[in-house]
Amino acid sequence: MKRLTREEKFMREALKSAKKGLSEGEVPIGAVIVYENKVVARGYNRRAKLQLASAHAEMMAIDRACKKFRSWRLPEGCELYVTLEPCPMCMGACLNARVDRIFFGAYEQKGRSLTSALAEANLLNHKTEVVGGVSEHECSAVLTAFFSSMRQRQKEEKERKKLAEKSEEENFTQKEI
Ligand SMILES: [Zn+2]
Secondary structure: OOOOOHHHHHHHHHHHHHHHHHHOOOOOOEEEEEEOOEEEEEEEOOHHHHOOOOOOHHHHHHHHHHHHHOOOOOOOOOEEEEEEOOOHHHHHHHHHOOOOEEEEEEOOOOOOOOHHHHHHHOOOOOOOEEEOOOOHHHHHHHHHHHHHHHHHHHHHHHHHHHHHHHHHHHHHHHHHO
C-alpha cells in the first residue's frame, strides 16, 4: 500500500468528519485544524440539522479551535484541512482566525470559490497559503456518491408520488362510474 503523505494523513481525518456528517444526512464535508502535528479541532457540515447558513465544516472547526485556545487568533502554524474547497465565508473565517495554511481536497466545480483571490488579497494583513487537490479523488468521491444517491431518492420519491396520484385518479373515476 502507498504510504500516505503528511497532508493525506490529515485529509483522511477531515474525511472521517465528513462521513460523520453523511451518517446524519448532511452534505458530507469535513474539516480539521492541525497544530503541532496534531488534530486539535474537528468540524463537519451541519447546515441541515441546525438550519444555520454558517454551519459549514470549516466554521465549526475554527470555532472549536478558538474555544480550545481561548483566542480568536489561532496560534502561529495552525493549518486547516477541508475536504472541499472553502467558500468565501469560510476563507474569511480562516483569515480572521489567522490560519496559516489551508489544504483542501475537491475543487469547487462551479467557480463559486474565491480561494486564491482571497488568500492573496492580504485583507487582514495576513497571508494564508492554500494548497488544493489533496486526496482529491477520495474527497470528491464522497460528495459525488452523496449527490447521486440524493438524486436517486428524489427520482424515486417523484415516481412514488406519480403512482399515488394515478391510483387516486383511478379511484375517482371508478367512483364516478
Ligand atoms: Zn464555507
